[in-house]
Amino acid sequence: MKGTVYKSTGSWYTVKAENGKFYDCRIKGKFRLKGIKSTNPVAVGDHVEYELEETSDTVTGVIKTIQERENHIIRKSVNLSKQTHIIAANVDLVFLVITLNNPPTFTSFIDRFLVTCEAYHIKAVLLFNKIDTYTLEEKGEIKYLAEMYRRIGYTCLGTSAITGTNVDEVKTLMTGKTSMFAGHSGVGKSTLVNAIEPTLDLKTKAISEQHAQGQHTTTFAEMYDLDFDARIIDTPGIKGFGVVDIEKEELGSYFPEFFALKEHCKFNNCLHLEEPHCAVKNALENDELDWSRYRSYVQILEGDDEGFRRDIYDSP
Incomplete structure (x- = not known):
């Protein structure tokens, strides 16, 4: 049977079947043994395949497969x-x-x-x-x-x-x-x-x-x-948001305004830091880019994953 995960509480998942019915499902243990680094191998929005298990008073499901995600x-x-x-x-x-x-x-x-x-x-x-x-x-x-x-x-x-x-x-x-x-x-x-x-x-x-x-x-x-x-x-409120699995050389591509200038940098692998003839740094000096965006870029590049006010967002 196929369905979509509508709710996750960590150990149980509510799956909406193709016929519109909802079932409480759990996952097979081997999901956690496939090198998945995530704390939750199944997420809300996942399209899954599952099998139903009936007892005398309940019908629950076991998720067997997660279909390939679009994103x-x-x-x-x-x-x-x-x-x-x-x-x-x-x-x-x-x-x-x-x-x-x-x-x-x-x-x-x-x-x-x-x-x-x-x-x-x-x-x-x-x-x-x-x-x-x-x-x-x-x-x-x-x-x-x-x-x-x-x-x-x-x-x-x-x-x-x-x-x-x-x-x-x-x-x-x-x-x-x-x-x-x-x-x-x-x-x-x-x-x-x-x-x-x-x-x-x-x-x-x-x-x-x-x-x-x-x-x-x-x-x-x-x-x-x-x-x-x-x-x-x-979703739950997010205190901090650390960037995950992005190489330093790739980071500039995810700042659209930096990516648009990248081809004008002298070096193909320019990190927009101290390199000569950097189009991004030139644009900053000419007030064509916003410094707050550049500061965020440098913070992420230097591994400052939580460059926000910890005293405000972290619980004591």
Whole structure:
């Protein structure tokens, strides 16, 4: 039998069968013996083959095969730095939900996330959320950031679940696709999803004032079918986002504005650091590129995997 994984709790997976029924499934032990470095070999969005097992009172399944993925998005495991965690698989579109404050989202986090999307061939859209809560000055900061990322080629929208700002535009982008919403805890992912599809009634919690961070209301990834021909994957809040499995020589290719200039560098393997006649460095000096993007690039290149404020995003 074939189906799609809609929910993962670590040991059990909810699989939607081709006939629309849902079954609780587990995986065969050998999945963990195939050299898979991920903490979760099966992810929400995976297309799988499984067999049903019936007892006197329950029907459960055993996942036998994971079909080849179109793509997936991963991050470093929180506690096991040598392992990765697959957030979701077979994603058409990922929305990164961003807040200027309450809690703050720094450009280093945004850039790490975008690099991973580029590397794994997933289209990303930036949602600057809670737009109704900002002062005029703060709205100016958001406008500056949005214009910076639009110049690179990313779609940026200001959103508010309270006022409904651009909620319909987000729904239009989602139609016919499997979308994922990601971001720090407390940026309003669940509230925004509830505005998009009120019948879901996803749980939300207030921001923790002590740490200016959200409380983790979503503890595992789960996919939902929506009323307007769309599927959504809701994910746990992400504290940090370490870039995984990208060689130094490849990194510049995942910064689109750097990649566009690469052919004009003197050296084919230019890392855009101290090399002479570097088109990227020249563009920076001429204010044709944004220094915050370059700082993120250097941080990743130097292995500073968590170049964001640990004191804000890491729990004590």
